[in-house]
Amino acid sequence: MAELRLVEPPRRAELRRAIRSRLVDLGLVLRTIAEDVLGADSSIDWVGLDPQGGVVLVLVADDTEDLALVARALAQRAWVAARLRDWKQLAPGLGLGPEAPVRVALLAPRFGAAAIAAARALGDPVAAIATYRCVRNGGEVEILLEPVYTETARGEPAVPTSSFRSGLCDADLSLTDEERADLG
């Protein structure tokens, strides 16, 4: 059997290719309409359309950029939102929805608590937050995506605080203050 090991991410193009093929693991069904787009002073890894015609920007960060990624997502979202009307006119066949919302999916090797809190505070515009790990399997590098947060479905009310690995949100837990205090 080939020896498998966690490895550093490959070069950007290879990393993008590997991640793109696994986005469906996060429940993101996207039609990519642009890749490596120069947006607000930096690159947007993908611009995708969800089945409802909404725009999803996928941003992939390096190891130490988790908090900066959240700020970058805000800037890129504003940059794209300002151009959507032009895009609709220039390319009506793209399938952009009439009031297409712009959401972001954030991927990084790890997210600190501050970055997660900041991203979740954005609420509706965040389609997914996920970590990626690179595993060398023989001659190939495979990517594992693990969701930190995923939106349950487009059009449903935003998750008020957070969702868990179970897919439930904080309100679903129905914990009393006493129980929360005892659990620490």
Place this chain on the structure above:
Amino acid sequence: MARSLADVLHYFIPEVPSAEGDAFARRAAAPAVPTLALPLGDGDVVRAALVWNLAVEVSRLGHAGSIVAPALEDSASLWPDPGAGPLGTELVLTFAEDAEELATATLDVATTRSDDGASGLIWVRVPPAWIEKGAGALPFLEHVLLLTSPDPRDVRECYAMAKRCIAAGGRTIGVIVHGARSVSEASEVFSRLARTAERHLGRTLRSYGLLVDDLHVYRSIVSRRPIGLTHPHSPAAKALRDVARWIAEDISRGELG
């Protein structure tokens, strides 16, 4: 084609006309195959990998089991290919779309195993959203196994899941702590959960010990090969064997149904 037990029950027992009676008859005729429910969220690849590896280890101890899971969109990333797997561990994907259909599918698997003379354990992956408050008792939720890391969010989620399962008829709730940095950390997490459950739910949680999330767990996910077979001397495999032994002992004592 999935078999509905209702189609063949009349060969064995008199027809029961009402829906309520039919459900009663089905439960009464259900074979006594140990069943363990596993509330696992969509995309929870690490815990699914731990469960699959654990099932293989329990199989190694003579209790070859079946994992029954709904064939939802995420199945491809959660589980290996369906069918017979290592050491007789079988993965059965069902088209169940709610808890009731999952209960029926579980019963079908139990009946098939019983007909084939197989013992072992049925592991049932339950989407947490299907465990609803006040939805009535779900037969496969009698014995539940929960996994939590020491992360405070995971601990809260685990406790809330225990609370839901108890409300839905859960009788015994087992907890495995994974991803802990030390035995003492895992022990502290379980103690905190157990104290809270005793105080607020009036239930005693059962500890199934500690699993180690080392590199081999991720290797297992990617390679779809059980850790216990490919890296038997790794810390992850040793921890899996310990937990598997406790589960196997519970099966032998008839404590899991």
